[in-house]
Amino acid sequence: MDKALIPDGLKRCPFPIFALWLLALLAVIGWGVYAGLTVLLKGLNVTGLNNYFGFGLYITVDLAIIALGAGAFFSGFMYYGISRFFPQLKELGKIINLAVIIGFCCYTGALLVLLLEIGQPLRGWFGYWHANVHSMLTEVIFCITCYAIVLVIEFTPIILENRKLDQVKPLHVFGHSLHELMALFALTGTFLSFFHQGSLGGVPGVMFGRPFAYRTGFFIWPWTFFLFTLSAMASGPAFTALVCRLIEKATRKRLVDHNVYLMIAKIQGGLLLAYLIFKGMDTLYWALDTAPSFGQKLTDFYRAPYGMWLLFAELGICGVIPAVILLTPKARENNHLLFLAFFLDCVGIGINRFVMTVQAIAIPVMPFDEWAVYVPTWAEWAPCVAMLCYGAVIVSLSYRYLPVFPQEKELNR
Amino acid sequence: MSGNGHSEHPESAVRFGMVIDLDKCTGCGACTVACQQENNIAFRPDESNKLRTISWMTLYRLENGQDYPDHRVAYLPRPCMHCDSGHDAPCTFVCPVNATKRDETTGFVNHIPVRCIGCRYCMVACPYHARSFNWWDPKWPETMEAMLNPEVSPRMRGVVEKCTFCHHRYYRARDAARAAGEDPDTVLYTPACAEACPTGAIVFGNLKDPHSEVAELSKDSRAFRLLAKLHTEPKVIYLSRHAWVHKQSDNGL
Numbered sequence: 001m002d003k004a005l006i007p008d009g010l011k012r013c014p015f016p017i018f019a020l021w022l023l024a025l026l027a028v029i030g031w032g033v034y035a036g037l038t039v040l041l042k043g044l045n046v047t048g049l050n051n052y053f054g055f056g057l058y059i060t061v062d063l064a065i066i067a068l069g070a071g072a073f074f075s076g077f078m079y080y081g082i083s084r085f086f087p088q089l090k091e092l093g094k095i096i097n098l099a100v101i102i103g104f105c106c107y108t109g110a111l112l113v114l115l116l117e118i119g120q121p122l123r124g125w126f127g128y129w130h131a132n133v134h135s136m137l138t139e140v141i142f143c144i145t146c147y148a149i150v151l152v153i154e155f156t157p158i159i160l161e162n163r164k165l166d167q168v169k170p171l172h173v174f175g176h177s178l179h180e181l182m183a184l185f186a187l188t189g190t191f192l193s194f195f196h197q198g199s200l201g202g203v204p205g206v207m208f209g210r211p212f213a214y215r216t217g218f219f220i221w222p223w224t225f226f227l228f229t230l231s232a233m234a235s236g237p238a239f240t241a242l243v244c245r246l247i248e249k250a251t252r253k254r255l256v257d258h259n260v261y262l263m264i265a266k267i268q269g270g271l272l273l274a275y276l277i278f279k280g281m282d283t284l285y286w287a288l289d290t291a292p293s294f295g296q297k298l299t300d301f302y303r304a305p306y307g308m309w310l311l312f313a314e315l316g317i318c319g320v321i322p323a324v325i326l327l328t329p330k331a332r333e334n335n336h337l338l339f340l341a342f343f344l345d346c347v348g349i350g351i352n353r354f355v356m357t358v359q360a361i362a363i364p365v366m367p368f369d370e371w372a373v374y375v376p377t378w379a380e381w382a383p384c385v386a387m388l389c390y391g392a393v394i395v396s397l398s399y400r401y402l403p404v405f406p407q408e409k410e411l412n413r
Numbered sequence: 414m415s416g417n418g419h420s421e422h423p424e425s426a427v428r429f430g431m432v433i434d435l436d437k438c439t440g441c442g443a444c445t446v447a448c449q450q451e452n453n454i455a456f457r458p459d460e461s462n463k464l465r466t467i468s469w470m471t472l473y474r475l476e477n478g479q480d481y482p483d484h485r486v487a488y489l490p491r492p493c494m495h496c497d498s499g500h501d502a503p504c505t506f507v508c509p510v511n512a513t514k515r516d517e518t519t520g521f522v523n524h525i526p527v528r529c530i531g532c533r534y535c536m537v538a539c540p541y542h543a544r545s546f547n548w549w550d551p552k553w554p555e556t557m558e559a560m561l562n563p564e565v566s567p568r569m570r571g572v573v574e575k576c577t578f579c580h581h582r583y584y585r586a587r588d589a590a591r592a593a594g595e596d597p598d599t600v601l602y603t604p605a606c607a608e609a610c611p612t613g614a615i616v617f618g619n620l621k622d623p624h625s626e627v628a629e630l631s632k633d634s635r636a637f638r639l640l641a642k643l644h645t646e647p648k649v650i651y652l653s654r655h656a657w658v659h660k661q662s663d664n665g666l
């Protein structure tokens with residue numbers, strides 16, 4: 001049965017090994033589900049959150065994972081949208097399926113964790129029903145849901161390409177028709193994703209009572225709106241490339257041309273540099289103008305354990321270094337450096353999301369108030385780790401049973 | 414029936430506010446206890462974790478940072494500021510489900526627990542830490558259950574709550590005025606904290622009425638607001654004759 005499902009002409013590891021791998025992942029997912037149920041049944045008192053830290057690990061991981069899932073929308077935009085002007089971008093077709101699958105995992109996983117995040121999960125639908133059009137979170141709720149639906153639509157034809165499913169005529173026709181329409185969905189997804197990545201940045205940026213997070217901006221959008229979108233574009237495809245490399249290492253196979261990695265490197269390098277320039281300007285303006293206008297100075301915001309090192313780690317080690325590597329032809333030719341740069345790029349975006357959510361609220365705004373430190377509990381770690389394992393399950397199943405990489409056969413002859 | 418008056422009186426001349434005289438406050442905590450009792454605020458058997466307690470009126474201790482004999486202490490009671498900034502309060506602006514809104518007729522920043530989804534975005538947005546989250550199911554000792562205030566609904570686990578300026582007392586006063594054939598729009602009332610304060614440090618009333626005590630005090634030379642630089646425009650105004658207290662009201666003032 002297992003063999004019959006594997007794409008024609010491709011080799012996969014023996015089923016028992018695959019089953020063991022899945023079992024290990026499912027065990028971790030079970031741990032996460034147990035933690036999730038504990039949160040739902042007992043309430044958020046089992047987490048490390050408190051009245052100072054309304055936002056914590058769940059939100060940080062959600063923001064980071066959604067940024068890294070941006071490979072789906074941005075690769076789709078480049079492949080389906082602008083490749084007609086820049087034909088070399090057609091190369092991305094070799095990795096676009098993986099980008100969609102990763103995007104699907106990231107978004108659906110984030111939605112699951114978000115369910116735990118709210119104190120009254122049964123009222124989750126209020127977000128659509130009683131929507132406050134001024135709230136950035138409303139925009140996030142609508143866009144994430146719509147975009148998750150778009151990702152399901154994008155993932156469906158890939159699933160229908162499974163050898164067995166493809167033999168069913170109506171499914172074949174349906175999948176094929178969806179393929180034809182994919183450009184339309186990819187561009188709808190781009191539009192939605194652009195807005196909600198931005199709105200996620202708007203969440204901290206509009207809090208005018210929180211000088212660390214607050215940013216001035218353009219019309220109703222704080223600068224963080226644009227920075228979040230740009231940073232997601234600068235890290236999403238890098239994450240896709242990183243996962244692809246991981247699969248290559250685990251399966252000891254080549255799955256995409258090296259050229260694809262190099263192209264992603266160039267694109268990511270350019271975007272990361274642009275992001276760093278804008279982020280640098282934003283940080284300077286905030287440090288020299290916005291914060292002082294609220295009576296605070298840069299050093300007020302950085303205290304142990306959330307010290308200045310976070311700023312250096314985010315913008316220096318995980319910003320400037322990967323940008324330099326990715327933009328230097330010699331350096332990016334070196335595989336170790338190339339994937340190190342991708343890795344640092346992704347970590348940097350994670351730090352940024354952490355800083356904008358957790359550190360932003362650790363800082364006491366009232367001078368006589370206290371600086372707080374937040375330590376997540378197992379009930380927060382478990383669902384987050386489980387979400388990653390959920391992604392690994394989907395990617396593993398997809399790799400085994402679906403023709404995810406069009407080049408696989410020819411590269412492993 | 415109590416109404417919020419919003420649709421009835423969109424042009425109302427009422428803006429309820431509070432003045433707290435820190436020179437009179439002794440830090441006795443009567444306001445916080447009265448608030449707790451009046452508003453059915455639940456508590457835990459062990460309240461030592463102050464980051465998880467529910468407190469609508471928090472008492473802060475301020476110090477001037479000097480050694481004896483120049484050491485000075487002041488107490489600052491902090492209810493919700495019922496921010497009045499033009500583009501809405503920091504909390505109402507961000508709530509995705511309209512569970513917290515400013516009543517433009519009275520200036521109350523209201524909160525509807527049964528609509529709140531507990532996302533805590535409002536808590537994060539509030540620089541005054543005026544909102545608390547219900548981490549546990551609310552519980553009172555059995556004997557206390559009988560003493561709960563029937564005018565204030567207890568809040569359930571998983572939602573946020575905060576000071577309402579005891580607006581149930583306002584609606585009660587409006588109802589009484591209607592019953593007596595008087596104009597409900599002119600009623601005044603006193604929140605529990607102001608009523609309980611033994612030194613009379615808390616004064617409450619209509620800031621828009623230039624002859625009210627609260628409006629006059631708000632123009633006192635000792636008056637200041639917390640974090641004025643953030644432009645949240647609090648409707649709670651503090652009084653102090655001490656420069657070092659003023660200095661702590663706003664970073665680097």
Ligand code: SF4
Pocket residue numbers: 507508509510511512513524528529530531532533534535536572573
């Ligand atoms: S916690 Fe409740 S009141 Fe606060 S923003 Fe969320 S839904 Fe609105």
